[in-house]
Amino acid sequence: MICSEYTLESEALCTDCRKKLRPCGNSFYLCHNEEKYLVWSVFYYSNIVKELIIRLKYKSDFMCGEILAKHMLEFVKSNKLQFDLIAYVPMTKKSQKSRGYNQSEFLANYLSRFLNIPVICNLIKTMDTKDQIGLSGEDRWSNMEKCFEVKENKFMQNKNILIVDDVITTGATAFHCASKLKESGINNVCILTIAKSKV
Template sequence: MGNGVIKYIKYILKCVLNLIYSTGEKCILCGKNLEEGKVLCTNCIRDIKVCNNVVKLTHENYIFNCYSSVYYSGNVKELILKLKYKSEFISGKAFINYMMDTIDIHHIKFDIITYVPSSKKALKERGYNQGEYLAKLVAEKTNKKVVKVLEKSKKTKDQIGLTKNQRWENLKNSFKCVDINKIQGKNILLVDDVLTTGATTFYCSKEMILNGAKDVSILTVAKSTL
């Protein structure tokens, strides 16, 4: 039997197996057929580098623990960009197990969940806040409530292109609590997509502490570098 015939038989067999076992679900990155309930294939998962480290955000005599689940590179970067700018919400589901692992590994305790607010401009352009979406995924797994606590209180420059010091100065005093009654004496989990300098999540956390929160832990999907 020639090599051409053997290859053809293997091709037909592969097609038949795909018809039998495929659920119609595809890897959201490469398009490979998946088992039911999966969003990424094994090969694409291999590119995701687990982080699970803790960064202590120390500034203005405040200290907040920030936990990140994976590193912001390769497939992680592509997935976050799909979620953030292309309304591909299924991309967020690729991260929920990593985020839950981070919560379990570090024994993060919290009463309510909130998220970094988007600017009015970003909300108008995208129609949603990716941080809020991620917070809701965590809420589904933990049976905790997602509460809108913060809003952007002033216009700021785009963080892209700014130095580390410029980013911190740019975001200073740019967030405010909209309902302080919801956070009194509460341990809060603040969710965001990417940690870079930490300026955004720091000032959000500081604002909540100043308005009566007991403690704030920060959870981001990914950790980046400036």
């Protein structure tokens, strides 16, 4: 459990923890080099949400992942977000082998299962990059430049795609993923993250 006190057996967060959730909800545009993509974030990256993400991302705590994914699913349904396919921010093969899983893929697969919308795995991260944590805003953009590619797939043509990730800060990672998908003939790309952070 994320906390030692909880009200129901099926509820992993107690009342006090749930009160610490800081909903974000407002959409915004991620703009760079005359391109822009619509972004939604479910929460702000603080308090209990930060702890949940850290546990999922670095401690293989998939119960925390399910808590986050459930809130993401509820957000999609309550805001009536419309899309044909789900993508996620990829890791290099080396990084994924080291961690054992991709937390963004975990979230995407959860949404896919309950929305009955396919996940596509056509985004590829071609090179390892520095961890974005600790980098300045400008360094984050240059760190992510030219490290993503898209495998061609006619099934994606003219479709609307939702990119899923855990946290958005400057948006450099999500932007470059969206840009690559758009180049490959996608109709529209938007982004959904669990949390919104600051540099």
